[in-house]
Amino acid sequence: MCVCAWISLSRAVFVFPFFISFRKRTLSGAYFTAGSYSMNNSSVATAEKKETALYRMRHSLSHLLAAAVLEIRPDAKLAFGLPVENGFYYDFDFGDTPIGEADLTDIENRMNALIKKRIPFVRSEMPLDEALAHLEKGGEVYKMEYARELEEKGFAENGNISFYTMGDFIDMCEGPHLEHTGEVPKKSFKLDRISGSYWRGDETRPMLTRIYGLAFESGAELKEYLEMRKRAMERDHRKLGDELDLFIQDPEVGVGLPLWMPNGTIIRDELEKWARETEFLGGYQRVSTPSVTRKELYIRSGHVPYYEDSMYPSMPVDEHDDYYLRPMCCPHHHKIYASRLRSYRELPVRLCEYGDVFRYEKHGSLSGLLRVRAMCMNDAHIYCTPEQVEEEFRAVIDMYLMYYGHLRMGNFRVRLSLHDKSSDKFVDNYEEWERTEAIVRNVLDNLGVTYEEESGEAAFYGPKVDIQVKNLMGREETVSTCQLDFVMPERFDLTYVDAQGEKQRPFILHRAPLSTHERMISFLIELYGGAFPTWMAPEQVRLVPVNDEVMPYAQELEEKLRNAFVRAEIDTSSESFNKKIRNAITRKIPNIWILGKQEQESGSVTWRRYAVKEQQSVSFDRALEALETLRDKRMMDNFADVDLPL
């Protein structure tokens, strides 16, 4: 089976030629993005950016914000204020009297007044006890906590804590800052929104009020960013999902439980079909397993207790049995593997399933299709020998890159997600963590993939490689994941018999390259702006007759298309011709075939694509053939650089 898989994978390369060129780009370490900006304003700027002028300006603006806030709310306590990707923020504790968005204009005006005064930023240092005394005088409990921590961890410079003074405002801060407030360019910043934020990001600590501001090097750039953000809203998958009848959500069904409309279901089906073919070529075997399962299984797997918080509460079925909606398919697949004795000769065993899974996400984190409570996952588990792990992992990553390349999802980064010793979210087995993390790191290094390591991001049962994608709003989510599991083989007593007749433990890879339908399609909708390639499009061809005279011709073609399994519709409305064209375009249908007297007489169609302006007249037979090629080769004809295969 192993040899067979090799052949299959090289065939996969042949079938999807884009794979090779994409791989090269990735191997060179390029991190290419679709847009010039990301809209994320939550991630903290990295260390190497600290020296830039923009960083200093944003950092100084956060001080200006704090100073202005203290003018109207002298009792507010300061927490952290930092530069972020598109601006800055500052966290405050306003006690029992919250601040609202109506206050932002006032604060912004006060900041501008401070800017006009060209107040210098002056750095000073104090020993810890002096610093604490100073902070205590101002009631700055958060800063005091942090000052003590800096001292304990030895981060205080020469045992001193640094402060920056700007006029009457003094803040414990490591800098760097502008020389003076006047260096902030005119109209280059804007207070954006207010949100909550836990102190130190810990939900057991106080909820603070965070004020976000946008800031750029010039007023023009700020304006450009705001316009870009407005344009991006037009591509929001929730808006397009509604307009294109892809999916709905209904409070009576339940939040986070999307209902896929006929159009959206076609997109799911097409992805699923592609996955089936790819997995067949990759030597996978399909299985089907149930969505509800006894608690016992999840105790064995460790989902209870490690994952219980993210699961729907259990259902008591009778006095002895509790059932759960499954949050993952893995335990079921493990049971299939364990159902009989396995020989090393049949490894790797690759079991795949597009499986429905259910996770009880916190209400506030739900968002369109991006974060839901019921989802369908492109799941699979690969059971292999230790010797096969690297090769299998490599094949999985290759499959990811093929999918991403083909779908033109370029805006991603690879994250090596490691455990965190200080957290109880992970299975306690230091040696195995070290060992498996080294294996995964090695695979990535050998592939030449550029990646970033992050601890505390692993699955509870092992390290993983995640593909992180940012959506339009700059929200980054894990789309695909590949996990190396050293825990479940033990828990499920999974074995295989080796060449010596000895029982051995296999490794398990968990992988989901196409993510869940929900998350993957939410990204695709936004990436394509709702304009899908012919192979995925709910309606592949819109037949537009110029007048009723050609309706019989249109009906003849529609029937031929239907018999060729093409999703085509005739526009039979009594609208004007212009309106029919417009309707087809606003529905983002990839192909419009115009039928008039000329076309009828010559047995042809005039082909107008969504992606390109130029149109051409071709015989129906040729057009159908080209359409089938578009479909069967899954060509990305929603991009203008893809020509019709005529």
Place this chain on the structure above:
RNA sequence: GCCGGUGUAGCUCAGAUGGUAGAGCAGCUGACUUGUAAUCAGCAGGUCGGGGGUUCGAUUCCCUUCGCCGGCUCCA
């Protein structure tokens, strides 16, 4: 779950400092039969998210609850 915002016809939005609401698009009907992004006319659509309170009277004020949006936490 927490913080801030928001909720008027299927969609996008008007509106009145408390006297039960309008437009465009979509829908339906009719006329028009059109060659590349909106033909014309008519009709129909809402107990102004739900519940409670204040009031002679609430969509408008207050409370509460639900949904949605942006964050935080969490995560595919």
